[in-house]
Every structure is written in C-alpha cells, then in structure tokens.
Amino acid sequence: MTLTLFIAAIVLMALGFPVAFALAMSAALAVFVGGRYPQLVVFKEMFTGIDSFPLMAVPFFILAAELMSGGALTAVLLRFAAQFVGHLRGGLGYANVLSLTLFSGISGSALADAAGPGSMMVKMMDKAGYSRAYAAALTSSTAIVGPIIPPSISMIIYAMQDEQVSVGGLFIAGFVPGLLIALAMAFVNWRVCKKRDYRSTEPRPSAREMLVNSVKAIPALMLIVLILVGIRFGIFTPTEASVVAVFYALACGKWVYRTLEWKALPDIISRSALLTASVLLVMATSAAFAWVLTVEGVPQQLSQTIVSWNLSPVAFLIAVNLLLLVFGIFMEPLPGVMILVPILAPIASALGIDPTHFAMVVIVNLTLGMITPPVGGLLFVTAVSTRVSMAALTRELPPFLVAHFVVLALLTFVPAISTWLPHTLGF
Template sequence: MTTVLGLVFLALMVLGAPIAFAMLIAGLVAVWLKPGLSELVVMQNLFSGLDSFPLMAIPFFILAAELMTGGALTDVLLRFAARLVGMRRGGLGHANILTLTFFSGISGSALADAAGPGAMLIKMMRKAGYQDAYAAALTASTAIVGPIIPPSIIMIVYALTDTSVTITGLFLAGVVPGFLIALSLMVVNHWISVKRDYRSSPDLIDPAPLLRLFWRALPALMLPVIILGGIHLGIFTPTEASAAAVLYALIVGRYVYGTLRWSMLPDILFRSALMTASILFIVATSAVFAWVLTVGQIPQQMAAWIAGMQLSPIELLIAINVLLLLVGIFIEPLPGVMIMVPILAPLAEAAGLNPLHFAIVVIVNLTLGMVTPPVGGLLFVTSAVSGVRMGPMVREMAPMLAALFTVLALLTFVPAFSTWLPNLLGYAH
C-alpha cells in the first residue's frame, strides 16, 4: 500500500502535477488497490482534515493581510524603513529587508511578500543601480521571513498537526528567529554593497522627521502586537484573534490611512478566497496522504529504525535537518509539515527535545527549501514578478544561502533562540 503511495506520488511530482493533486491521487490509488478498504475513506479524510475550528484562522489572517495591503501600506512601511537605514551603505537593500520584515508581521506568507511589496522593491533597487539579479535574490531570501514572524499560516497548520505545541507558543517562538534571518541578510547586503559600491539612496529617503514616519507606520506595525497581546491577555483565542485582525485591518485601511475604498472589497475577497481555497485543499489532501502513511505503519517503522540507531539529541537534529533539507527542495513547506511532522515529532519527543525548539527548526528548514535550487517556489515567483532569469538569480543567492543556513545552524544548536520568548511569557509548549 505504502509502496504504491510513494511510487504514484513521485511519478506525479516528476510529471509536474500540483502537490495537492499528487497527494490526493496517490492516496486514492493506494486505497483502491488495498483489499478491504473503500474509496469512501478518502472522502472522509478529506473532510475530517478540514474539520478543525483553529483552521478558521487561516482565511481570516489572509483576509486581514489583503485588507492591510489594499492601499498605500507598502509605501508607508518603505518610507519608514528607508528613513531608518537608507543612509547606510547599500541603504535601499537594507530598506528592502526591513520593509519585508515589517510586512511579514501582516501577511504571514512568503509568496505574498515576494509577489506584492517585493516586486515594487526590486524595481526601486534596479533604478538605484543595483544589479537586477541581486535585487531579486535579496527579495526572495528576505521573503522567507513571512512564515516565521507571526502571524504565520504554516505555524497554525503545524500546531494542528502536533498537539504538543500551541499556536500562541509557536507565534512567540518565531519572533527571534525571524529577526535573526533579517539581521543576517543585512550583514550580507552590507558586505556586497561595499564590494560593489552600492551606495545609500538619499533621494528615496523621506525628509519628514523619523518620529512622524514612525507614527504613520505604527497602525500597520501594531497588527502582530494586537494579535499576540490579545491572545496573551486572554481577550481572545488565536482563531478569534484572526477575526479581530480583519476588523482592525478594515478600520485602519479605511479610516486611518484612508486608502481602502469599498469598491476594492470584491477583489480583495476574491483573492482571499482563492488563496484560502488553495491552502485548505493542500491541508485536506495532506490528511489523506498522512492517513495512508499511518495505516501502512510508516511513522512507526521509521521511528523504530531511527530509535535503533541510538542517536543523541543533537545527532538526531542534524539527521532530521539533512532529511528536511532534501524534502524541502521538492515539497512546499505546508505539505512538508503535514507529511513529515507526524513522523518526526514523536522521535523528537522521545529524544527529549523541546517541542517549540524542534518546531521552529522544522519550519525554518522547510521554508529555506523555497529558496533552494532547483525547485524553490519563491525563486520562480520572484523571477516571474521581476523578469530576472533563474540562472543569474540563483548565482547571486550563494552568500544569502550561506547566511540563512548559518541561522538554521544557530537555531539547531542554541534552543534559547526559539524558546526564550515563549518561556518568558509562560508558553513553554
């Protein structure tokens, strides 16, 4: 059964089928060829995979992000970021990183960051004299912060897959790693800017006082603070926080910034529904795939095999990192979490690893797959929106990938980067 599942899944992936359809068809074929099983179990698992109240947070967070970006939000964040770091060497590159980092606290999606504000930032860097391929590579690398700094769609799905962690705990655990990634990329940008003589861009810096620009950007920057603060204070649950985020985004976009018009709502709702449908379809088909794996005893067999190797916790983390890096090259983070976490989380728990520490390592690792050649999804999206060919962009990725993998190593060997903030606020799991 599991052999059929794996062969059909790999064949469909090689043929270029979308991963959701590959998982669904592979699961259906495996069940169909297994005597005594009815194909109805596929439909049952499709619906049971979506029968979860916390999953309602996904469409609400997507809608909140669309509402916040319906007006001049990107311009507001860019002006503030440019005022903070624009006068430094390679200032526009730093502003790119800072803007996308701010934006990640709103969107929760790497692809949305790259296709939205990322496209605009690439054009600005091109006009300022940066090489096209470098601007695209920097934008793709920074966009991976989107799923790591809260709110994060991947973290919501992870918490539903592994009940030993909470959504709030994961949100808090992602804050420090997200800023570490941004800092590492700023170091790389400074080094390359010195090497290539990319100077600051004073003509792009708003002459308004920094405090005024901060005050202008504050309503947008407050969204993740309101989400985390409201959950921590017990005002609402994570799912209720997503609905509160929609209301806050609507008020801020319409009445604070005044850039969100009622006529824009149909398009915003359509885009939100389309993105929600694609994500939830992946969640549903992943449930089918995971059920077939469970029936075939694959998680138990793999757990027994790895346990027999008697690896230390650090050795286990290294082995899991290597495995996930290989998986992440070919599979997007969301289905990667749905497929791999039920197998790997029990191993981590048996080895005594902190669940939040392990979760962040898994999420960051799988997210890095989005910018790892040859299949990285973010590379294709960034190439499409920037008009830069994949080859030159991938060549520019080398120092950025080195920085990103250095951060992954730090997160692997120093659990405090992931666990300090959740422990401080009482969310140890």
C-alpha cells in the first residue's frame, strides 16, 4: 500500500492534479490495491480529519480578513506604511514589506496578502519605475510572513497535530521569526535598489499627515492586539478569538472606516466560504493520506530508523530542514504539517528539542516551499494577480531565497528566536 500511495501521489501531482485531489486519489488507490479495507474508509478518514472544534477558527479568521479588506483596511495600511519609508531610496519596496507585514497580522494567509495589498503595491512600484518582475518577486517573498505572524492557519493546524504546543504559544512564537523575515526582505530591497538606483519620487508627508494616517490605522492594528491579549489572559480561546475578530472587523469596516456596505457582505462571505472549502479539502485529503501511512506503520518504522542513527539534536534539525525543503517543493504547507508533524515531532521531543522551537522550524521551512520553483503556489498567485510571467518572476527570486535560508539557519541554530517571547509571556 505504501509504495502505491507514494507513486500515485507523485505521478498525479506531476500530471498537474491539484494537491487535494492527488492525495485523495492516491489514498483511495492504495486502499484498493491493499484489499484489506473497504473504500469507504477513505471518506471516513477525510471526515474525521476535519471533525474538530479548533478548526472552526479557520473560517472565522478567513472571514475576518475578508471583512477588513472590504472595509478599506488595505488602503489604510498602505498609507500608514508608506508615510514612514516611501520617500527613501527604494521607499516603495520598503512600504511593500511593511504593509504586507502589517496585513499578515490580520489575514494569516500568504495568498491573501499577495493577491490583495501585494498586487496593489506592485502596480504602484511599476508606475514609479521599478521592474515589475522585481516588485512581484519582493511581494511573493514577503507574503510568506502571513502564515508566520499570528493569526496563522498553519499554526492552528500544527497545534492539532502536536499536543505539546498550544495555538496561543505558537502565535506568540511567530512574531520574532516573522519580523526577521521582514527585515531580511528589506535588506535585499536596499541592496537591489542601491544597485539599480531605484529612487523614490514620493514626497515626505507632513507631521500632520503622518499623525492623521497613524490615527486612522490604529483600529486596524488593534485587531491582532485584541486576539493575542484575549488568548494570553484567558478571556477567550483561539476559536472564540476568531469569532471576536469577525465582529470586530465588521464593526471597523461599517462604523469606524464607514466603507463596508451591507450589499458587499454576500460577496465577502462567498469568497470566504470558497477559501475555507479549499483549506478544509486539503486537510481532509491529507488526513486520509496520513491514515494510510499510519496503518502501514510508516511513522513508527521511520521513527525507529532515525532514532537508531543516534543523531544529535543539531544533526537531526539539519536533516529535517533538508527533508522539508525537498518536501515543500512539491507539497503545500498544510498537507505537509498534517503528514509530517505526527512523525517528526515525537522524535524531536525525544531528542530534547523544544517543541515550540521545532514547530517554528517546520512552519517556516514548509512555508518557504510556497516560493520555491517549480511548484511554488504563491508564485503562481502572484504572477497571475500582477500579470508578470513566471520566468521573469523566477529570475528575480535568488537574492530573496538566499535571505530566507539565512533566516531559517538562524531560526534552526538559535532556539531563543522562537522560544524567548512565548516563554517570557508564560506560554
């Protein structure tokens, strides 16, 4: 069954099947070839994989992000970010990084960040004389901060697979790595803009304009504060926090910014439902795929094999990084978390690796796969939304990938980057 499972999944994805369909079809084929279980078990495991109360946070966080976007949040954050750096050399590039980082604290989705504020920034950079392909590469490379800075859908799913970590703890742990990635992208932007002489034509705003823009941005920025403070002090659970976020976003869009119209709600809800369905479908099929691996004893065999190598914690982390980098080229982060975490997390714990540290290494590593050719789902979304060819976009990626790998190395070998803040706050 195991051989059939992997061969079928690889062939189907190579043929261009969506990941969810490839996982479901390979699981069904493996069960059919094995002959020990009825085909119905695949559908049972798909349902079991999404039959979870914590998963209710996913559609609500997605809906909150859509409501904030529909309520002019994107424009508010863009003005807020651009006023600090827009007048500098490469200023719109810095504004791109800053605005996407701020928006990450609301959306939790790299795809939403790239398709929303990211595409708007690419248009602005193109008009200012930047290479459109460079602007698109900067956008896709920065957008992966979305699943790392809370609220993050990947973190919610990870906490479901490893009981040693909590959603709140992972949310807090994502701050420093997310900010490091943003700083790394800003550094690459500085180097490229200096080399290509991308000068800013934006005038420096007056003190009064900066004050007005900052005050307008406060309600939007308070959403992430509300979520984290509420979770930290036990006011509500992460699932309840997602519902609070929806009502807060609705109130901001309708009564604070006064740009959200009631007639826009059906479209916002339908987009949220479509995105939620795609996320849950991937999770459901990943659960069926993981079940086949479990009944075949693959996790146990792999664990015993790795333990028998007597690897040190550092050697194990290096091996895991190499595995995840290869795995992430062909697989999206969510199925990666669903399939690999139940296998790798217990081994990491047995070696004495901090569960929060290991979780952040896995999440950041798998998220990098979204901008790693040839699959890179985030690259396709960015290319389509910005109308840049994949070839041109890929040519601009190398300096950004190098910066990401440097941050990943720091995260791997300096555990305090991901553990200091959650431990200090009592998680």
